[in-house]
Every structure is written in C-alpha cells, then in structure tokens.
Amino acid sequence: MRSFGLTAVQPTVARALVDAANFGEVTGVEEGRVFADRRELYDAGVHRALQDGIVGTKDRGAESIVLSGGYEDDEDHGTVIIYTGRGAQDSKGRQTGHQSFEDTKNAALRTSAFTGEPVRVIRGSKAEGYRYDGLFNVVDAWLGEGVRGYRICRYRLEKCGSDSSVADLETSVSGELPKGNESPGRRLIKQQRIVRSTRVAEGVKKIHDYRCQVCAVRLEIGAYAYAEGAHIKPLGTPHNGPDVPENILCLCANCHVLFDKGAILIADDLTVSRNGKDVQLRVDVSHRIDVEYLAYHRSIHA
C-alpha cells in the first residue's frame, strides 16, 4: 500500500487508546445469560462493580448498567428504556430529592450519549438473579421531573442491532479486518447519531433556504444545499414534542449537534447562547417559533 510520508501509528498504541475501558460485548457471554448474584456478574466482567448501578467514567462513558426494576421513575419498554440516574433515593426506590449530572456516574452515562459507545444492560434483582440483556445506545440524556416532582437525570436507551442495515455493515466489515484485531463476534460498528427528518422539517428548511439559523452556514453540495431540521422539544417519548414548524429550527449539522446536547441554548427573545457568546437567531417572517418549546429545551439541559 502506498502511503503519505507520515509515521504509521502502532496498532498496539491505537488499541491502548481505546481499550482502557471495557465497552461492548464480553467475550464468551451471550445475551440472555443469567447470573446468580452481583458477584458472579462482577467476576464475569459484565458489570464491574458490586454496588453501583452504573459502571463507567465521566471521561469515557458508561460500560454497563443494572436495571433493578425498583425505581419509580424508570420505564422499561423492552428495546427502549427510560433510565433514572442515581442519588437521593431511598431503599424502596422512591425519590427523596434532586439529582444532577455533577454526580460522576450520572455524568458517565450521559457521556455515552455523546460518544455513541454502547452500554451493556443487565436486568434483575437479588431475589431473581441478573440477566445480561445485550447492548443499548444512550440516545438521549436530560434533566427531567420525576413523579414526586424532583429534578432527576434521565436517559433514553435503545437496543442496538435491531437495525438490519447496521447488522449488514458489521458482517461485511468484520470480514475485512486483520485477524486478531477484534475478538470474534464482537460488535464493531456502533451508531453515534441518527438524523431524522420529517415532511414538516423539509418545509422549514426551504423557508430558510437551507441556511443555519444560528451560524448562517449554508452547506452546498453542487446545486443542492444540506441542512437539518432540529426539533426544539424532541420528538418521541418521553418528550413528545410535536412535529410542527413552530417546534423546528433549520440548523447546520454542527449547530444541530450542539443544540441537541445543550451546548446551544436559546432565550425567549431569540438570543442564542453558544459557548458563552451571544448571537441573535436568524428568523423569517413566515416561520414562527414557539417560545414554550425553547423553554422546554432549556429546562432539560440546565
């Protein structure tokens, strides 16, 4: 292979960069395996903590969580889980105060939403044992209100591998890799971000001529321009924002990432705050924005 004249990175160095944490499948542990107790889970390397529900670091993300079914704000829909962070809960799973992303474990699971690295999910309890239920992506992390009115850290997890196109990629890529670079059968590809669009969003983008309402960038691809429709109050459970123009911004891909992660916030007077710098949102007379949705967006990120 020809190559540009730069020193090659040693494979071992590259591995060391990414393998300090233990993400993904654990070799030899198939989905559905049941463990008698937390010690067994720990020894198998599936969940490397005996007490904590979340294993991981703020810097790298979470590698696994235990879903005990005892917390009043958790929702388990099978392939979709709404998970609650830790802190201010009594022994019966009742919330007794506020939570925050300052907590390192709560922050770790939020980091997984940034990195796209999958999280092992274990369901179970002391009484019934613990079942390894496969890999999930943390597709959203936000501050929400629990049933008792406290502010809690919430996460939306979706099961990996239910998308056939991803499975297809995994297979074809595994065949390409040098032997020994990945454990056999280990998942290689993860989803980092899915950009969805709607018919209504197309209309909004057209109004703004595909120019970002925050930074004014217009991404041009020949005669075509590319923009993304960002829902202010997110679509889908549990936010259930509506798919209407008043809830959509026309953004470039970069500002969309920052907006979805809360690094861009927009005040009711349409002042945009991005990393401490304020600019004014670009508007168009035929596209009304509802400040109620802006307030919701701010509330889940700050």
Place this chain on the structure above:
Amino acid sequence: MRSFGLTAVQPTVARALVDAANFGEVTGVEEGRVFADRRELYDAGVHRALQDGIVGTKDRGAESIVLSGGYEDDEDHGTVIIYTGRGAQDSKGRQTGHQSFEDTKNAALRTSAFTGEPVRVIRGSKAEGYRYDGLFNVVDAWLGEGVRGYRICRYRLEKCGSDSSVADLETSVSGELPKGNESPGRRLIKQQRIVRSTRVAEGVKKIHDYRCQVCAVRLEIGAYAYAEGAHIKPLGTPHNGPDVPENILCLCANCHVLFDKGAILIADDLTVSRNGKDVQLRVDVSHRIDVEYLAYHRSIHA
C-alpha cells in the same frame, strides 16, 4: 400557546411546499401488492411513468424506481439493493457505454441520498407482473465501474422501517399530530443520515483531540468535545473500505456531510478542495493516511 411575534405560516402554504411530488406510501396500496403491468402501476400512482425505471426530479429527488432484475450490474439482497442508473444499456440489460449524473433521472435518485426522502421500490417484469415492495432510503450514490468496465451510476438502497427505534418514533409522533395533517398510516419520519462510529475511529478522533482535520473546528459540549470519524473509502458493500486509522479522518459534522457527498475532495498531497477553495489537511505524526483511499474517494465522486 405563547409565541414570538412573527406571523404564523399557513398550514396550506407549508403543505404546498412539500407535497408537489408524491413521496412515501400511496394511500390504500399495501406492501406486497402485485400489479399486472406498468399501466396498472401507473394508474395506482405507485410508479408514475410507463417506461422510465426512475420517477422523480433532480431538484426534489426520486419517488419510485422499478427493479427489473435484467441489469447485469444490479444487486438485489432483499433489504439492501445496489441499483444502477440509466443510459447506455442494450435491450438485454448489458452496459454498452458510460453513464453520468448529468442524466436527470440518475441525478434525481442521487438527490434522494441528500434529502433522505424514501423511494418506493417495485420489483418485477412484463412476464411476471410488478410487486410493490415498500419504502427504501438511498443511503449512498456514487460513480463506479460496472462488470464491463464502464463508469456507471450506482446507488445503495436500504429498506426503511427495519429499525425499531424509528418505528417507535413514528407511532408516538403520529399520535401528536393535528387530525388531517397526514394521511392515516402514512410514514412520517424518514432517516436522513446515520452517523456510525467504530473503536478505531475513536482512536483517530482522540489523536486529533476532536478537532476537524479540514476546518479546525472543535465542537465543545461542556468538558466534552464531539467529532465524527469519516471513513474515506466507505465501509460496507460495495465499497468495503477497511476500518483502519489510515482510512479514517477526524471531521466535524459539517465537513463529514460535505466529504461523504463529494463536496470536499482531498488530493494525494493532502490539499483539500472545498467549494473551489483550497486548504491543507491538518495532520498528526501519529496518524498516517493512505492516499489509495483518497484516490478511491475522488473516483466515486468525480
């Protein structure tokens, strides 16, 4: 609902903006329905042309295609289809010359890869009739070489709706919409872009400290930074680029979109050409880039 003081866009105006073409499901036509001939397909509104294999416009994208099984460069894997453009084919489906995206129908199907709007796929032939096989996303469009050595327009289509998380969203959103805004049962959400990452890509991003190798942007979200790993020779069939550092760039989301769509090209001396402006690719001594992959990337876009 409170709102910022701008005139509301009339729903009818918004509809007119997006409904000139007939994208998505056709009301009353379920997947799997068989039509006797092209006339029946036409009359049902499933494929609104009697001869052409592609219906659509360069500006808006394709609304449907017919896959006849007679073309030597087509590949049909069920939920994944590698489709060939039109032009320079004889009556037996053999390629007799080059194709190009200058052809309006070939351009239309490529536009669908930009918009994310789904395409109806019909499989069949004069002898056996035509079956409506549901909606597919055009996830990639490129110039490739056919079995006879001619340059042909190629497309990768993936079936919609196999991703459970999308299905979940569709259900919850449909429930939110004002009555009459969408035909019942019509698909509302489409996938525009999936950003996938790999372990190897994580290593590359770390080397560059999550700073874009093209435009030097670093997307900061609190203490975390966000970047995307862009495979130069794409992963997955039919490109089958390898998941190795030499085939990966660390890019911001915007430059990733432009690179994947061919609006950013990189020469062997690492000069980046973006909308006619040239800059130098940012490099790091520990991250070697293989020029063979850069040449492949240029070849599929120009």
